[in-house]
Amino acid sequence: DGGITQSPKYLFRKEGQNVTLSCEQNLNHDAMYWYRQDPGQGLRLIYYSQIVNDFQKGDIAEGYSVSREKKESFPLTVTSAQKNPTAFYLCASSRGEAGVGYNEQFFGPGTRLTVL
Amino acid sequence: ILNVEQSPQSLHVQEGDSTNFTCSFPSSNFYALHWYRWETAKSPEALFVMTLNGDEKKKGRISATLNTKEGYSYLYIKGSQPEDSATYLCAFRNDYKLSFGAGTTVTVRA
Numbered sequence: 001d002g003g004i005t006q007s008p009k010y011l012f013r014k015e016g017q018n019v020t021l022s023c024e025q026n027l028n029h030d031a032m033y034w035y036r037q038d039p040g041q042g043l044r045l046i047y048y049s050q051i052v053n054d055f056q057k058g059d060i061a062e063g064y065s066v067s068r069e070k071k072e073s074f075p076l077t078v079t080s081a082q083k084n085p086t087a088f089y090l091c092a093s094s095r096g097e098a099g100v101g102y103n104e105q106f107f108g109p110g111t112r113l114t115v116l
Numbered sequence: 117i118l119n120v121e122q123s124p125q126s127l128h129v130q131e132g133d134s135t136n137f138t139c140s141f142p143s144s145n146f147y148a149l150h151w152y153r154w155e156t157a158k159s160p161e162a163l164f165v166m167t168l169n170g171d172e173k174k175k176g177r178i179s180a181t182l183n184t185k186e187g188y189s190y191l192y193i194k195g196s197q198p199e200d201s202a203t204y205l206c207a208f209r210n211d212y213k214l215s216f217g218a219g220t221t222v223t224v225r226a
Contacts, residue, residue: 004159033213042120042205042216050212058213090160104150104162105214 002027004108006091011113013085021076021111023091030095032074033105036060037088046089049074078113085115120208122217129196130225136192137220139206143187148209151180151191154219155202163191163204196224 004025013019025032031050035043045058049068063082068074074093078085089112092105121140129135141149148167154160164173169184177194193200203221207214 035216040218042218043207044216045213048213056212059215104165105152105160106162107152107159109159 004091004093004106006089006108006111008111009109011111013113013115015115016080018077018079019085019113021078021089021091021113023074023076023108024072025074025091025093025106025108026072027093027095027106028071029093029106030071031093031103032068033092033094034058034064034066034074034076035090035092037090037110043090046076085113088112120206120215120217122204122206122220124220125218126221126223128223128225129193131196131198133196134192134194135196135222136190137204137222139189139191139217141187141189141206141208141215142210143185145210146184146187146208149182149184149189150207150209150214151189152205152207153202154205160205191220193222196222198224198226200224 007022033048034046044060046064047058047066049055052071055066055068065077090110091108094103094105123138150165151163152160153163164180166182171182173180179192182189201224203219205219207216
């Protein structure tokens with residue numbers, strides 16, 4: 001079955017620690033995205049990547065970092081510089097260039113990060 | 117960050133009744149409008165991607181209309197069923213990314 005996997009489902013970290021969230025897709029999609037959801041708010045874009053070895057900041061990139069070394073993988077690191085990291089994180093992918101925007105996005109199941 | 121508004125924030129509907137709700141977005145520089153359904157404990161799934169003013173799309177009992185000149189889209193659910201209970205998200209394509217609204221949460225009562 002093709003799809004997007006995120007791991008782990010729940011993650012707990014102490015304040016000040018960096019943590020990396022995994023996102024893998026086997027849909028052969030070029031574009032991948034990371035979103036954050038907070039209560040009462042829409043999904044907010046953290047980073048996106050249109051192609052391997054390239055990525056761009058989204059609307060709330062501060063305190064986060066990403067890499068795109070393989071087409072299938074787009075890990076997100078939440079650094080200690082992120083002031084309020086506790087949130088639900090969703091990864092997504094889509095066909096073609098991210099810039100087209102005409103292609104639907106496929107989402108993973110999400111990771112809930114809690115910083116203690 | 118573009119302002120994409122969805123209203124109402126939540127609604128309850130009796131099984132068998134029809135309902136609709138709104139997504140408002142900037143009317144300038146329009147490229148595409150997406151609708152997603154997000155059921156509890158599942159991933160968001162795409163319903164529609166709409167690109168043309170006046171476009172109407174339908175999937176089963178769910179349909180959507182688009183007015184790009186005034187910047188709004190309606191989502192309609194005809195004859196609501198319990199399985200329609202979900203949060204419905206709209207997203208406006210801006211430049212190379214999507215800006216999402218906060219969603220409308222629909223609860224269908226049996």
